[in-house]
Amino acid sequence: MSELTQSPTWQALTDHFEQIKPLHMRDMFDKDPNRFEKFSVRSSGILLDYSKNRITSETMTLLTDLARSCQVEEIRDRMFAGAHINSTEDRAVFHVALRNRSERPMMVDGKDVMPDVRRVLNKMRRFSEDVRKGHWRGITGRHIKTVVNIGIGGSDLGVIMALQSMRSYQRDDLSPRFISNVDSSHLMETLRDLDPETTLFIVASKTFSTQETMLNATSARSWLVKRLGREAVRKHFVAVSTNKKRVHDFGIDTDYMFPFWDWVGGRYSTWSAIGLAIALVIGMDKFEEMLEGGYAMDEHFRTTPLENNMPVIMALLGVWYSNFFGWSTHAVLPYDQYLTRFPQFLQQMDMESNGKRIDLQGRPVDYTTGPIIFGHAGTNAQHSFFQLLHQGSWNVSMDFIGVANNHHPLREHQTILLSNFLAQTKALMRGKTEAEVRKELSAKGMPPAKIDMLAPHRTFPGNKPTNSLVLPLVTPFTIGQLIALYEHKVFVQGVIWNINSFDQWGVELGKELARDLTPKLTGEVPIMGEDSSTEGLLNYMKRLKKEFI
Ligand code: G6Q
Numbered sequence: 001m002s003e004l005t006q007s008p009t010w011q012a013l014t015d016h017f018e019q020i021k022p023l024h025m026r027d028m029f030d031k032d033p034n035r036f037e038k039f040s041v042r043s044s045g046i047l048l049d050y051s052k053n054r055i056t057s058e059t060m061t062l063l064t065d066l067a068r069s070c071q072v073e074e075i076r077d078r079m080f081a082g083a084h085i086n087s088t089e090d091r092a093v094f095h096v097a098l099r100n101r102s103e104r105p106m107m108v109d110g111k112d113v114m115p116d117v118r119r120v121l122n123k124m125r126r127f128s129e130d131v132r133k134g135h136w137r138g139i140t141g142r143h144i145k146t147v148v149n150i151g152i153g154g155s156d157l158g159v160i161m162a163l164q165s166m167r168s169y170q171r172d173d174l175s176p177r178f179i180s181n182v183d184s185s186h187l188m189e190t191l192r193d194l195d196p197e198t199t200l201f202i203v204a205s206k207t208f209s210t211q212e213t214m215l216n217a218t219s220a221r222s223w224l225v226k227r228l229g230r231e232a233v234r235k236h237f238v239a240v241s242t243n244k245k246r247v248h249d250f251g252i253d254t255d256y257m258f259p260f261w262d263w264v265g266g267r268y269s270t271w272s273a274i275g276l277a278i279a280l281v282i283g284m285d286k287f288e289e290m291l292e293g294g295y296a297m298d299e300h301f302r303t304t305p306l307e308n309n310m311p312v313i314m315a316l317l318g319v320w321y322s323n324f325f326g327w328s329t330h331a332v333l334p335y336d337q338y339l340t341r342f343p344q345f346l347q348q349m350d351m352e353s354n355g356k357r358i359d360l361q362g363r364p365v366d367y368t369t370g371p372i373i374f375g376h377a378g379t380n381a382q383h384s385f386f387q388l389l390h391q392g393s394w395n396v397s398m399d400f401i402g403v404a405n406n407h408h409p410l411r412e413h414q415t416i417l418l419s420n421f422l423a424q425t426k427a428l429m430r431g432k433t434e435a436e437v438r439k440e441l442s443a444k445g446m447p448p449a450k451i452d453m454l455a456p457h458r459t460f461p462g463n464k465p466t467n468s469l470v471l472p473l474v475t476p477f478t479i480g481q482l483i484a485l486y487e488h489k490v491f492v493q494g495v496i497w498n499i500n501s502f503d504q505w506g507v508e509l510g511k512e513l514a515r516d517l518t519p520k521l522t523g524e525v526p527i528m529g530e531d532s533s534t535e536g537l538l539n540y541m542k543r544l545k546k547e548f549i
Contacts, residue, residue, distance in 0.1 A: 002359070002366050004498060009066040016062055017324040020054055024463050025429045028056070041308050043300040044293075046481055048310050049468040052429040053317055054325075063316035064306050070496045072312065079491070080302055082108035086265070086502035087360060093502050094261075095268035095487070099294035099480070108263055116261070120273050124258060124287070127238070128279040131200065132174065139232040144200045145173055148190065149277040150216045151204030152180040153348065153507065154266025155240075158483070159204070159277050161345035162270055162290065165338045165479050168407040169282040176281045179220065182212035187219055196227040196236070203239045204274050206266055208246035211514065217250065240273045265502050267349050268487060286476045293480020301488045311488030314399070314467060318489070319496055321397040321465065322368050329394065332375035334401040335421040338474045342401070343375030346486055353490045353501035360498050369497045370490075371397075379420045390428065390460055398466045400425050401482070405473040421468075431462015 004010055029035055029051075039051035039060075067073075079085055082092045097106035097113050105112035130136040134143045149159055156178060163176050170176075177190050201224070203217040217237075224236055238256040239247040247257045258273035270278075271294060279287040297311070306312045321327045330350075332343040354370025375381070378400070389396055402421040406414045437458045441451045469485075471478045494501030519525045520538055527538050 002363070002498075004070070004365075004496075005367055007066075007069055009062065009069045013059075013062050013066060013320075013324055016059060020056065020059060023054065023056075025052060025054060025465070026431065026462060029429070041310050041313065043304075043310050043485075044296040044481060045472050046310070046478065046485070047468075047470040048313065049470070050313055050317060052425055052468070053320075053465040054463065055317070055320070059320065060307070060313075060316075063320060064312075066319070067306050067312060067316060067492065067496065070498070072306065072492055072495050075495045076302065076491070080298075082106060082113075082263075086500060088500055088503045088505075091502070092263040093265065093268075094263040095265065095271055096294075096298050098260075098264065098271035099291040099298065099484070101292055101295040113261070113263075120259060121284075121288070124273060124276055124279050125284040127256070127258075128276070128284045128287075131280055132171075132283060137235070138197045138199070139228055139235040140197045142197045143173075145198040146175055146177055146194055146200070147277050147280045148177045148179060148194070148199060148201045148220070149204055150179045150201060150213055150220060151240075151274070152210060152212050154269050155204040155206060155210075155213065155274055156180040157341075157345050157348050158267070158270030159275060161341040162275065162278050162479060162483075163281055164341045165474055166278070166282050166286065166290075166476055167338060168474075169286050169476070171281075174281055176277050179216050180212070182215055184219070187216055191220070191223055196224050196232070199224075199236060200280075201237045202276055202280075203237065203241075203247075203250070203252065204276070205240070206242050206260070206264075206269065206274075208239070208241045208243040208250070211511065214250075221251070238276070240276055266504075267352055270483065282476070289476035290480040293475075293477035293482075294484040295480075296477070297481045297484035297488065301484075311485050312492050314485070314489045315492035315496070317465075317467065318371065318397065318493055321395075322371050325395065326368075327395045327397055328368065328371055329396045330371040330373055331389065331396050331398045332373060332401070333378050333381055333398060334375070334403075335378040335417055336401070336403040336406075336474055337377055338407075339401060339403075340377040342482070343373065345483075346375070347373045349486060350490050352504050352507065354494050354497065354499065355506070356494075356497075356499040356501075358499070360500060365497065365499070367497070369499055370493065375399075378424065379417065382420065382424065386424070389464065395464070398428070398464070399469060400466050401469045401471070403471045403474055407473070425466045425468055427460065427462070428464035428466055429462060431460040431464075432458070434459045 035051040036049060040047060040049040075085065079093050080096060082094055084090050084092050086093050092108045094108055097117055100106050100114065106114050131144050137143055160178050179187050179190050201220050205213045221233060221237065224232055233251055234253050237252050239252045240258045241247050242260055242262060244254055244257060248254050258276055260269065260272035264272050271291060275287055301309060301311050318330060332346055334342050350370055350373045356369055357365055359365050388394065400421060402418060434455050437455050438451055441454065490501060520527050527535055
């Protein structure tokens with residue numbers, strides 16, 4: 001057994017779980033009218049109501065003890081102090097420096113990184129303002145109307161999510177597009193109706209060596225050169241990367257390379273120059289408001305006692321369901337159309353960070369780690385997978401994200417949206433007993449035999465836990481808060497599970513494997529040494545490819 005599962009706090013939680021297991025939240029709410037007051041916290045305008053969870057005050061005390069015994073506070077402070085907590089890559093984990101809005105120095109390896117951070121922010125400001133004001137123009141003198149971000153994974157998902165969330169801040173004459181998949185359909189469909197004279201490409205890649213991004217960038221460059229000539233590249237291509245040499249070799253003027261640093265992990269890089277598309281499309285002031293939101297959450301996380309610390313509470317509840325109830329899945333359900341991409345963004349942030357089975361000492365863990373994350377915007381999701389959440393045989397813990405106000409003045413829509421949000425979390429908590437179903441059906445005059453037949457199907461067990469996060473409005477500031485909230489939640493869970501949340505060897509493996517198979521598919525090298533399935537598939541695909549080309 002590991003130190004974690006043997007620890008007295010873990011053992012105490014295991015015992016406590018037996019007491020909590022039979023309790024129903026419906027009864028807990030009936031007995032205690034102060035549950036909401038007891039189990040809700042606020043941070044700079046965001047509310048977390050976690051009262052609809054299968055917890056008592058004792059549960060929270062024990063979970064907080066667990067966090068303390070796992071040194072969450074100490075390791076959090078080490079992250080903010082620039083320590084190399086990404087041990088397998090021997091790097092600091094310092095995305096918090098990117099949104100440090102104070103005068104505090106942020107030290108890594110004895111150097112304050114803030115002057116560099118501010119220099120790049122100023123460069124982003126100058127460039128984005130030039131483009132937005134029309135001082136930077138395409139090679140033929142026309143204004144830029146479309147910004148195409150070419151990147152994948154951490155160099156794509158956060159930027160798409162943020163821009164989708166902040167779409168209401170977008171001007172009509174400057175819009176973003178994204179190319180990530182190496183499938184040429186993505187490139188071709190994105191470029192299909194674009195005018196090269198008014199298009200600006202951002203090649204966004206930390207390493208500037210990711211196969212998909214480099215091929216997409218090369219094909220996009222050919223598309224441009226074919227239409228406007230080689231000279232056009234310097235007016236229509238900029239880069240975001242940590243690798244100056246590769247940017248230069250690709251043919252992009254390094255004066256228009258926006259750098260960041262190895263202490264920024266890909267999935268934590270939206271705050272860095274990777275967010276250049278955000279600055280271009282909604283303006284640098286709005287980008288900096290997003291940084292302010294991230295900073296506000298950092299300060300909350302850094303300074304609030306664990307008992308009232310929003311990311312810590314969310315992390316501990318996740319541990320409670322994953323490790324003690326044994327549930328493997330967590331759903332994130334935003335009730336705001338602008339946040340539709342948020343669950344997908346979180347999938348990477350959480351599953352790539354905590355999808356690990358080896359602890360920091362190199363041993364396999366004997367407990368479950370990061371859950372499977374999925375989700376979609378309500379109310380649409382209510383008409384698809386919510387059935388399983390209410391009545392399925394799997395249990396899923398859930399975050400509902402509600403937004404009090406809307407950018408659009410159709411109040412009736414907002415009222416119905418919020419009613420659905422409230423109704424779902426209430427129904428998931430309370431359920432509907434068989435007695436209630438019978439009473440309801442007989443009040444409608446249904447014959448007893450039919451009631452007998454229908455009652456079990458129309459009964460809802462309830463006791464399904466939900467967190468309710470409530471934002472005042474989707475703004476750059478609240479988006480910043482929300483992203484940082486989940487980043488810190490994932491961090492705290494990684495600390496408790498004693499894993500490295502900041503490497504991604506599984507992703508690296510994918511990058512290597514495809515490289516080896518490419519020449520076998522093109523026929524440059526013979527198909528040898530593969531297992532029979534891979535060999536069979538290779539041969540079959542090669543045959544089909546020939547037939548269809
Ligand atoms: C993120 C991952 C991964 C990465 C992409 C793109 O944390 O490491 O999703 O962001 O593989 O990498 P580049 O930015 O180097 O192209």
